[in-house]
Amino acid sequence: MKDLDRVIHEPARLQVVAVLSAVKEADFLYLARATGFTKGNLSSHLAKLEEAQYVAIEKTFRGKIPLTVIRLTDSGRGAFQDYRKKLDELLRAPAQAKGKRLRQATQEG
Amino acid sequence: MQTGYVDEVYPRRAIDEWSQRPARQILLDGRPELYFGLVMLISSTTSASLYVRPGLSPPGWTWVLPWLGMLGYVAFIVMTRWFNEQVMVPRVGYVAFQDQPSRHSIIVGIMVGAALAFLGLVAVMGGKLHELGWMGWGSGILFTVSFVGMGIYHRLPHWVCIGVLAGALTWLYRTEPGFRNWQLASVWTGSAMVLSGAWRLWRFLRANPIPGDAA
Numbered sequence: 001m002k003d004l005d006r007v008i009h010e011p012a013r014l015q016v017v018a019v020l021s022a023v024k025e026a027d028f029l030y031l032a033r034a035t036g037f038t039k040g041n042l043s044s045h046l047a048k049l050e051e052a053q054y055v056a057i058e059k060t061f062r063g064k065i066p067l068t069v070i071r072l073t074d075s076g077r078g079a080f081q082d083y084r085k086k087l088d089e090l091l092r093a094p095a096q097a098k099g100k101r102l103r104q105a106t107q108e109g
Numbered sequence: 110m111q112t113g114y115v116d117e118v119y120p121r122r123a124i125d126e127w128s129q130r131p132a133r134q135i136l137l138d139g140r141p142e143l144y145f146g147l148v149m150l151i152s153s154t155t156s157a158s159l160y161v162r163p164g165l166s167p168p169g170w171t172w173v174l175p176w177l178g179m180l181g182y183v184a185f186i187v188m189t190r191w192f193n194e195q196v197m198v199p200r201v202g203y204v205a206f207q208d209q210p211s212r213h214s215i216i217v218g219i220m221v222g223a224a225l226a227f228l229g230l231v232a233v234m235g236g237k238l239h240e241l242g243w244m245g246w247g248s249g250i251l252f253t254v255s256f257v258g259m260g261i262y263h264r265l266p267h268w269v270c271i272g273v274l275a276g277a278l279t280w281l282y283r284t285e286p287g288f289r290n291w292q293l294a295s296v297w298t299g300s301a302m303v304l305s306g307a308w309r310l311w312r313f314l315r316a317n318p319i320p321g322d323a324a
Contacts, residue, residue, distance in 0.1 A: 030202025
């Protein structure tokens with residue numbers, strides 16, 4: 001478990017990163033809708049992800065309306081893929097160990 | 110807050126669901142059916158061959174149909190763009206999708222499916238294919254396979270129903286010559302899609318007011 005990226009491992013941030021991994025970029029409203037988080041909650045998680053340089057946040061305008069566009073950086077995308085890989089390995093490990101024990105028991109018995 | 114991550118047995122399932130959510134969300138608000146249904150209605154109702162009965166010459170006013178069709182497409186493009194920017198983005202936010210390999214695989218899947226369906230038709234019908242009106246049948250089969258397949262893949266039962274309806278209507282109009290069986294089928298299927306899409310969109314807009322308007 002200690003190998004898992006703690007920034008991404010937090011459930012709310014994991015959800016934000018998972019949604020962002022499927023798009024090129026999205027604005028704050030879209031992310032809030034897709035995740036169901038409140039503005040404050042989403043802001044704090046995005047700040048942590050930005051601090052880790054996993055997301056890039058760009059404040060821009062669409063006409064006269066301010067728009068906050070968020071995208072996953074290359075390192076964020078890489079970290080997410082790495083996280084998924086490690087999680088898979090972690091989940092597979094107990095099943096493999098159980099299979100090994102069963103095989104040994106069958107051979108001994 | 111319930112995040113769905115509490116699936117201790119297989120948290121990967123929740124991660125997959127979150128990753129697929131943006132692609133699935135664009136299929137849920139009714140716009141795909143509404144837009145696709147409108148295109149089907151414009152293309153089928155503005156085709157002169159729809160109004161030509163076998164053995165009769167086309168009515169004199171059919172020259173206006175291609176122009177109406179062109180006008181319809183231009184209006185459609187302008188309206189969908191306006192609608193997406195003015196109505197949808199303020200409600201659901203802005204999102205840009207990247208060209209994902211999964212989209213390529215869906216397109217390749219549809220093309221391979223269409224080619225296989227056509228080859229199957231050739232194998233079954235042999236030399237009688239020209240009598241069958243293969244373009245109409247091909248369109249009907251392609252539409253049915255695509256909508257049923259996408260409906261099953263994205264868990265959208267109403268898409269499966271639309272696919273089955275299109276297939277059934279193409280079969281129902283099987284005696285119509287040439288492309289007419291598909292044209293007639295697409296008038297009804299397009300109408301059903303427009304109605305279904307408009308209803309789903311209306312529900313979606315009611316459930317997702319512009320932030321600030323909700324209070």
